[in-house]
Amino acid sequence: MINAAILGFGVVGAGTAEVLHMNSDKITDVLGEELRVKKILDIRDFPDSPFADLVTHNADDVFEDPDISIVVETIGGARIAYEYTKLALSKGKSVVTSNKELVSTHGVELMAIAEMNGCCYLYEAAVGGGIPIIRPLHRCLAANRIEKIAGIVNGTTNYILTNMRTAGISYEEAIKQAQAKGYAEQNPAADVDGIDAQRKLSIMSSICLGGLYVAPSEIHTTGITALTNDDVEFASAIDCSIKLLAVFDNPEDGKPSAFVAPHMVRKTALLASVEDVFNAIVVVGNALGEAMFYGRGAGKLPTASAVAGDVLEVAKAHGKDTGFKNWHAAEDGARVTAEYGSIVTKAVIKAPAGKLNDLKTAFASYDVETAVDNDKYAAIFVRGISHDDIKKICDGNYSWFNLYE
Amino acid sequence: MINAAILGFGVVGAGTAEVLHMNSDKITDVLGEELRVKKILDIRDFPDSPFADLVTHNADDVFEDPDISIVVETIGGARIAYEYTKLALSKGKSVVTSNKELVSTHGVELMAIAEMNGCCYLYEAAVGGGIPIIRPLHRCLAANRIEKIAGIVNGTTNYILTNMRTAGISYEEAIKQAQAKGYAEQNPAADVDGIDAQRKLSIMSSICLGGLYVAPSEIHTTGITALTNDDVEFASAIDCSIKLLAVFDNPEDGKPSAFVAPHMVRKTALLASVEDVFNAIVVVGNALGEAMFYGRGAGKLPTASAVAGDVLEVAKAHGKDTGFKNWHAAEDGARVTAEYGSIVTKAVIKAPAGKLNDLKTAFASYDVETAVDNDKYAAIFVRGISHDDIKKICDGNYSWFNLYE
Numbered sequence: 097m098i099n100a101a102i103l104g105f106g107v108v109g110a111g112t113a114e115v116l117h118m119n120s121d122k123i124t125d126v127l128g129e130e131l132r133v134k135k136i137l138d139i140r141d142f143p144d145s146p147f148a149d150l151v152t153h154n155a156d157d158v159f160e161d162p163d164i165s166i167v168v169e170t171i172g173g174a175r176i177a178y179e180y181t182k183l184a185l186s187k188g189k190s191v192v193t194s195n196k197e198l199v200s201t202h203g204v205e206l207m208a209i210a211e212m213n214g215c216c217y218l219y220e221a222a223v224g225g226g227i228p229i230i231r232p233l234h235r236c237l238a239a240n241r242i243e244k245i246a247g248i249v250n251g252t253t254n255y256i257l258t259n260m261r262t263a264g265i266s267y268e269e270a271i272k273q274a275q276a277k278g279y280a281e282q283n284p285a286a287d288v289d290g291i292d293a294q295r296k297l298s299i300m301s302s303i304c305l306g307g308l309y310v311a312p313s314e315i316h317t318t319g320i321t322a323l324t325n326d327d328v329e330f331a332s333a334i335d336c337s338i339k340l341l342a343v344f345d346n347p348e349d350g351k352p353s354a355f356v357a358p359h360m361v362r363k364t365a366l367l368a369s370v371e372d373v374f375n376a377i378v379v380v381g382n383a384l385g386e387a388m389f390y391g392r393g394a395g396k397l398p399t400a401s402a403v404a405g406d407v408l409e410v411a412k413a414h415g416k417d418t419g420f421k422n423w424h425a426a427e428d429g430a431r432v433t434a435e436y437g438s439i440v441t442k443a444v445i446k447a448p449a450g451k452l453n454d455l456k457t458a459f460a461s462y463d464v465e466t467a468v469d470n471d472k473y474a475a476i477f478v479r480g481i482s483h484d485d486i487k488k489i490c491d492g493n494y495s496w497f498n499l500y501e
Numbered sequence: 502m503i504n505a506a507i508l509g510f511g512v513v514g515a516g517t518a519e520v521l522h523m524n525s526d527k528i529t530d531v532l533g534e535e536l537r538v539k540k541i542l543d544i545r546d547f548p549d550s551p552f553a554d555l556v557t558h559n560a561d562d563v564f565e566d567p568d569i570s571i572v573v574e575t576i577g578g579a580r581i582a583y584e585y586t587k588l589a590l591s592k593g594k595s596v597v598t599s600n601k602e603l604v605s606t607h608g609v610e611l612m613a614i615a616e617m618n619g620c621c622y623l624y625e626a627a628v629g630g631g632i633p634i635i636r637p638l639h640r641c642l643a644a645n646r647i648e649k650i651a652g653i654v655n656g657t658t659n660y661i662l663t664n665m666r667t668a669g670i671s672y673e674e675a676i677k678q679a680q681a682k683g684y685a686e687q688n689p690a691a692d693v694d695g696i697d698a699q700r701k702l703s704i705m706s707s708i709c710l711g712g713l714y715v716a717p718s719e720i721h722t723t724g725i726t727a728l729t730n731d732d733v734e735f736a737s738a739i740d741c742s743i744k745l746l747a748v749f750d751n752p753e754d755g756k757p758s759a760f761v762a763p764h765m766v767r768k769t770a771l772l773a774s775v776e777d778v779f780n781a782i783v784v785v786g787n788a789l790g791e792a793m794f795y796g797r798g799a800g801k802l803p804t805a806s807a808v809a810g811d812v813l814e815v816a817k818a819h820g821k822d823t824g825f826k827n828w829h830a831a832e833d834g835a836r837v838t839a840e841y842g843s844i845v846t847k848a849v850i851k852a853p854a855g856k857l858n859d860l861k862t863a864f865a866s867y868d869v870e871t872a873v874d875n876d877k878y879a880a881i882f883v884r885g886i887s888h889d890d891i892k893k894i895c896d897g898n899y900s901w902f903n904l905y906e
Contacts, residue, residue: 115788119646125711126643126826220641226789228633228641235640236625236633238531239809241524306530366795369774383520383806384631384796390771391792401788404644421531 098127098411099134101158103180104171105142105151108194108221111400112168113147116407123404127411134164137180159183166410168403169193174201185209185217190413192406194221194399200295200312203302207422216413218406218420223296224249224375226398227391228405233303233379234420240381242304245344246500249296251373251393252280252287253320253340258371261328261337267321279373279394290319290340290356297342300377301354301433304344307421308432310354316436317356327497330446334467334475336360337368341500351434360444362501437484442499445490447474458489477501503536503816506563508585509576510543510556513599513626516805517573518552521812528809532816539569542585564588571815573808574598579606590614590622595818597811599626599804605700605717608707612827621823623811628701629654629780631803632796633810638708638784639825645786647709650749651905654701656778656798657685657692658725658745663776666733666742672726684778684799694724695745695761702747705782706759706838709749712826713837715759721841722761732902735851739872739880741765742773746905756839765849767906842889847904850895852879863894882906 100116102109113133116123124130135157136150145151158164159180167184171177174197181198184191186209193199198206199219210217220230224247233242248254255277256270265273271288274280286292294317301310320340331338341359346352361368366388370376375393380386392398426432444467447455452474456464459478467475477499478486490496505521507514518538521528529535540562541555550556563569564585572589576582579602586603589596591614598604603611604624615622625635629652638647653659660682661675670678676693679685691697699722706715725745736743746764751757766773771793775781780798785791797803814823831837849872852860857879861869864883872880882904883891895901 111788115644119644119787122646122711123644226786227792228637231641232633232637235814236636236810237806238813239520239524239528240806241527306527366771366774369771381631381806382524383516383802383809385800385803387632387794387796389792389794392790395790397788398790401642401645401786404788405641408643409640 097129098131098165099163100131100166100168100407101135101137101164102133102168102170103137103158103177104169105136105138105140106170106172107396108399108403109136109168109170110145111396112170112403115397115400115404123408126408131407131411134161155180159187165189166407167191168407169195169198170403171195172197174198178202181206181217182209185213185215188213188215190216190218190410192218192403192410194219194403196222196292196295196299200298203299204309204423204425211422216410216420218410219299220406221399221402223299224377224389224391225251225393225395226401227375227377227389227393228402229300229377229389230303232389233300237379237381237384240383242379242381243346244380245300245304245342245377246367247300247342247377248339248367248370248375249342249377249393250287250293250340251375252284254370254375255279255373256288257320257323257338257340260325261332264325266325267323288319288321290317293317293340293342293356297344297354297356300342301344301352302423304346305352305432307423309423309425310432314431314433315354315356318358320358323358330473330475331360333470333473334360334444335363336444337363339367339370339500341367341498345439352432353434353439355436355439357498359498359500362499365501367500437487438482440480440482442477442479442501443481443486444497444499445476445478445486446495446497449474452476455494458493502534503532503570504539504568505536505571505573505812506540506542506569507538507573507575508542508563508582509574510541510545510547511575511577512801513804513808514541514573514575515550516801517575517808520802520805520809528813531813536812536816540566560585564592570594571812572596573812574600574603575808576600577602579603583607586611586622587614590618590620593618593620595621595623595815597623597808597815599624599808601627601697601700601704605703608704609714609828609830616827621815621818621825623815623823623825624704625811626804626807628704629782629794629796630656630798630800631806632780632782632794632798633807634705634782634794635708637794638705642784642786642789645788647784647786648751649785650705650709650747650782651772652701652705652747652782653744653772653775653780654747654782654798655692655698655745656780657689659775659780660684660778661693662725662728662743662745665730666737669730671730672728693726695722698722698745698747698761702749702759702761705747706749706757707828709751710757710837712828714828714830715837719836719838720759720761723763725763728763735878735880736765738875738878739765739849740768741849742768744772744775744905746772746903750844757837758839758844760841760844762903764903764905767904770906772905842892843887845885845887847882847884847906848886848891849902849904850881850883851900851902854879857881860899863898
């Protein structure tokens with residue numbers, strides 16, 4: 097019998113209890129022994145939950161119980177969750193989490209504490225919800241040098257952008273609908289400002305660099321709040337869809353880079369077909385080539401599926417090495433990735449109708465292709481240009497977008 | 502220092518040597534020690550290969566060398582590969598393979614021999630080439646009951662079908678082009694008859710059933726050889742693409758089923774956008790919901806990427822449990838899955854123009870929707886009908902296809 101505890105009985109915590117219960121036969125079969133949730137720690141009571149009897153308000157019931165070897169942290173945030181995670185790990189209890197804020201902020205420290213105490217800190221559910229991505233990056237693609245990642249990693253913003261296009265509604269209206277459907281929080285800032293995507297990109301980038309920690313604070317992030325219906329219409333005119341992408345790039349002969357920004361995604365790219373609340377992450381490995389992982393990036397049971405998968409991993413490992421490499425900060429505390437302005441990228445430059453030649457002249461020293469030239473817009477695709485140079489040329493004259501193709 | 506040997510220096514074997522060499526820095530970092538290919542066993546010589554010095558024709562150099570703890574089997578087929586795999590495992594050497602024929606035919610026995618000798622038999626590369634799918638099914642989705650799998654798992658046939666549509670060429674011409682590009686063998690039977698897909702589905706089904714072995718022989722398989730340009734044109738008329746799908750279904754209240762057949766895939770399904778030699782596998786878990794894994798299903802380096810990933814897994818495990826469940830045959834030797842005829846499915850029924858009412862009358866007792874009614878075709882989508890009943894009603898009157906949506 098393996099005993100687990102759940103900290104925080106919100107959506108994901110409750111989903112985890114449900115998945116572990118619903119699939120207990122299969123789980124016993126996989127583990128060769130029973131796994132049970134012994135305690136659920138929350139400040140609230142849940143009298144109507146089938147798990148009501150397991151709820152405790154006393155942290156000692158979890159942390160002082162030597163029978164509990166696995167702790168699921170689904171509290172969220174980086175305050176209480178941080179303290180409880182440190183406490184659990186320091187007592188040799190492995191911790192499984194869906195908390196991207198905590199992992200991306202304190203991952204280096206927490207993984208070190210886990211290692212010191214012979215237990216694990218796993219976070220598959222922190223990126224891509226139910227989509228297996230963290231373990232594939234660590235394990236299946238272990239023999240690859242990961243050259244690039246481009247992901248739609250926030251379902252809320254993808255739902256808003258999809259809805260603006262298909263229903264022709266404004267950004268404000270789309271937010272309201274997303275809130276009504278439960279896809280967006282009452283304060284949607286972390287999603288629409290790109291902070292959630294930034295945290296997830298911090299986690300993926302750190303893994304891809306073999307554990308060299310890329311802090312969220314060094315990831316330039318632009319959200320979707322400034323996007324208009326004209327931008328959406330313009331995207332269609334150039335055969336693109338607007339998507340908020342988290343992009344990591346690790347050229348063999350240059351500095352790695354990571355940023356989050358709205359992109360014009362060409363319709364020929366599979367990412368353009370990823371709609372509504374779905375997530376998808378494209379990974380390019382030097383042996384693998386391009387692969388894509390697609391699925392539900394959030395939601396009660398999908399996220400719980402990933403948490404429960406990690407719980408089983410820990411239960412099987414019994415504190416032994418799970419093959420995940422710990423993170424470490426850069427020695428001199430310097431930033432690991434290139435400054436946003438210096439990143440060489442692809443872009444779409446947009447001008448009013450009739451201005452195509454002006455655009456071509458302004459960008460004459462770059463690789464330029466006409467994107468559209470009709471009675472409403474003139475636009476070009478520009479490749480091999482730095483963000484700084486785009487800004488310098490566009491400033492006050494043209495608007496522009498990052499391009500993914 | 503961990504020593505590996507490669508058996509069979511063909512495309513995948515050579516690719517594996519190349520990947521392990523090319524990414525040796527990263528691999529040493531992951532493992533904490535060096536991994537080297539010590540011997541390559543082949544009956545041929547490769548004087549121009551950078552690995553020429555490692556080639557031996559003497560099997561004892563591999564099997565009698567106690568330093569070699571990992572054997573990569575990339576011979577293919579189920580004869581010599583079978584003997585060598587048994588020999589390696591019986592000596593406690595873990596075996597990593599890309600050989601779907603061997604795994605799907607002798608997996609039960611080989612996994613048992615591995616367990617008995619405290620080593621591993623891993624086969625990530627046998628399905629989906631470079632796409633991580635075997636390990637995610639085992640590990641990341643361990644807490645899920647897998648309800649359904651639908652996959653484009655054969656790149657050759659997908660290339661042929663894509664090319665017939667986009668270039669408007671015949672099946673015979675498309676085969677020739679695939680051969681010229683190296684995507685199809687001179688004898689393409691295993692691909693175009695669906696045998697390769699059948700083997701891969703046998704492997705995935707056996708994993709999804711917790712190790713209960715689904716033999717290839719019980720998987721009803723129809724290839725693509727009978728498909729015509731009219732079928733391709735008809736597909737467009739009903740907003741579908743023709744794809745060869747491997748389908749596993751495990752309803753909670755019925756018998757599991759598995760079959761391989763061409764499907765009309767509705768354009769709204771992501772699988773319809775998987776073109777050329779790419780593979781994609783949709784997995785539906787009872788907690789996860791729908792996820793998709795996409796990438797290069799074949800090719801030297803992508804397949805080698807998966808082989809090398811398994812080599813690292815084995816190297817880290819040092820013969821300990823890798824969390825993969827061994828297979829076992831059904832006790833009474835009976836088939837595990839439902840007979841093809843009894844499988845309840847969805848279909849498209851096709852008739853000449855003007856015959857829509859005849860179709861609707863013939864299928865009146867089923868859930869029917871008009872697919873097309875123009876001057877060339879009449880067709881309906883029928884849902885909740887068994888293959889036997891489709892055949893009974895269509896026989897001699899209408900042609901039909903499986904439907905995926």
